[in-house]
Structure formats: structure tokens, C-alpha cells
Amino acid sequence: MVEMQITYEGNLRTAIVHEPSGARLITDAPKDNQGEGQSFSPTDLVASALGSCMLTIMGIAARNFKIDITGATVRVQKEMVANPVRRIGKLTVDITVPTKTTEEQQRKLRDAAMTCPVHKSLHPDVQTPVTFHFLPQE
Secondary structure (H helix, E strand, O other): OOOEEEEEEEOOEEEEEEOOOOOEEEEEOOHHHOOOOOOEOHHHHHHHHHHHHHHHHHHHHHHHHOOOOOOOEEEEEEEEEOOOOOEEEEEEEEEEEOOOOOHHHHHHHHHHHOOOHHHHHOOOOOEOOEEEEEOOOO
8 A cells, every 4th residue: 555645735736745755746726727737737647647657567568578668758648528527538648669679579568558557447438549659670
């Protein structure tokens, strides 16, 4: 079990402390929802968690295959919807791996990314299209 301590600091801002490490971050409500947008919003953290989780699980798989995917990137575009309630409607994920890989390695990396616990925890109403980009094979 991991614990986070979250304190409301006023003006739609929270401070979060990751208890095991002491790492700290701030959230701020987005401008389109009465905030100042000066930091990640809580839903931005969900989008960030999805992308970083997918890369981490791919990194574990890559380590097992003895390939280095250092420099791989993920771009996550978050789209909110308002009906029937304000929520995340779509998280579009674009993953780029700058390492030369075989078709088999690419398949394994794709499969690994799709087992990410954050991805598996999202409500099925949240659309999550994922695109992978690998270097062309020689």
C-alpha cells in the first residue's frame, strides 16, 4: 500500500506529498473550470499517469528482451466532455520508440503497453486510442 497526503491550499489548489519518497507536487484547477491553470489539474495527472505507466511497463518488457528503449516518448492528449457530467472523455496516446526493433519485439512492446494498470483501471467510457511509432527496420 502507498499513501499520498493531499492538502487543499485554497483557490482550487492542492499540495500532494508521496509518503514513501517525500516527493511533492501541486495541482490547480484548469482555466476552463474556474482555476488558474498554473499546474497540472487532477485530470491532467490521470492523463500523465496513463502515459508514464505505459512507458514504464514497456521499459520492464524491454529490459526482459535485452533492448534499450531510452528516449521513448509518449504524447497524451486529454479531451474533456460535459455530458452527462464533466469527465475525461478521451485520452489519445501516441508512443514513439527510437530504438531499432524487430517485428516480434514491437508486438511484445505493444502488448506490454496495453497491460498498463492505469489503462486497465480507466472506465470503459473513456476512449483510449493508442498509436505506436517504431523506427523502420533495416
